[in-house]
Amino acid sequence: MSDELTTLHDDGVLEIAISLESAGNSLDGDAIVQGTEALHEVMRGQRKARAILLTGKGRNFCAGGNVAHFGAADDRRQFLRGLAHDLNSFVSALYATSLPTVAAVNGWAAGAGMSLALHADFAVGEPGTHLRPAYPGIGLSPDGGMSWLLPRIVGLARARTILMRDEVLDAQTALDLTLLSELVEADQVYPRARTIAADLANGPTGAYAAIRSLLMTASSNTLAEHVVAEAESIADLAITGEGVEGVNAFLAKRAPDFPSARH
Structure with missing residues (x-):
């Protein structure tokens, strides 16, 4: 387009x-x-x-x-x-x-x-x-x-x-x-x-989306509500392609390939 x-x-x-x-x-x-x-x-x-x-x-x-x-x-x-x-x-x-x-x-x-x-x-x-x-x-x-x-x-x-x-x-x-x-x-x-x-x-778009969402909802959440939202977010991202690639790349001491991890 x-x-x-x-x-x-x-x-x-x-x-x-x-x-x-x-x-x-x-x-x-x-x-x-x-x-x-x-x-x-x-x-x-x-x-x-x-x-x-x-x-x-x-x-x-x-x-x-x-x-x-x-x-x-x-x-x-x-x-x-x-x-x-x-x-x-x-x-x-x-x-x-x-x-x-x-x-x-x-x-x-x-x-x-x-x-x-x-x-x-x-x-x-x-x-x-x-x-x-x-x-x-x-x-x-x-x-x-x-x-x-x-x-x-x-x-x-x-x-x-x-x-x-x-x-x-x-x-x-x-x-x-x-x-x-x-x-x-x-x-x-x-x-x-x-x-x-x-x-x-070229970066971890799933993480970016989660960060933006957490920041936008922070002012309307109590601290107790927000830390629960953070916990759910990080847990959900841990099993996405980008989350798996990011952790694996860190452990392997190499740069993560997030674009490939999306497919």
């Missing part, structure tokens, strides 16, 4: 472009719909992806929704509800795949672009990267899960300040807040993110 918006690479990385320079790097509705379908194909076993890479085609990762389209809509309420539904379907599919996700965050990640950058397990930025909620600037509230995830990353008080003041976060601030994972030179954002995604695709 390969076109302008989605590419399944030979190493198992599913690359999804969420914005196009031709549209000012605003969130591309077709990209979100096609990306959601691609993720559903992964879940149906029709696409053998093992990691996801989110990119923007142009100078920016994603400058947010196309406000001109908002203004031109005959029924703005219905129009925005539809856009939010499509974005939420994409975010839900990202999590449902249980695959590690990397974002190549060059330039601006504003509005929905910031939401999607937050959902990545690894977000690679550059000195010119800026994050901004952007919603209050046009009198709107967040979508795409921003108001759910941001306080889980930076804490409620800091999230409230960032959102209500519509703060522009420069690259170093975003890194300090762990909204970005690392900074590289501008021309290295995509190569670095691509490398991380390939490394993850």
Whole structure:
């Protein structure tokens, strides 16, 4: 599967472009719909992806929704509800795949672009990267899960300040807040993110899925509940192909071959 918006690479990385320079790097509705379908194909076993890479085609990762389209809509309420539904379907599919996700965050990640950058397990930025909620600037509230995830990353008080003041976060601030994972030179954002995604695709995807699940449920579990979930998870993984290969490789003092263990 390969076109302008989605590419399944030979190493198992599913690359999804969420914005196009031709549209000012605003969130591309077709990209979100096609990306959601691609993720559903992964879940149906029709696409053998093992990691996801989110990119923007142009100078920016994603400058947010196309406000001109908002203004031109005959029924703005219905129009925005539809856009939010499509974005939420994409975010839900990202999590449902249980695959590690990397974002190549060059330039601006504003509005929905910031939401999607937050959902990545690894977000690679550059000195010119800026994050901004952007919603209050046009009198709107967040979508795409921003108001759910941001306080889980930076804490409620800091999230409230960032959102209500519509703060522009420069690259170093975003890194300090762990909204970005690392900074590289501008021309290295995509190569670095691509490398991380390939490394993850080559790793123990079952363990990654379990780690992501445990982290996401930790805040709603008691300690007693969570250690039981951890015990069940590690026991289940111990008898998977990857779990067996990992332990055997350790005992044999060799590098594990996780891709072969999946078959």
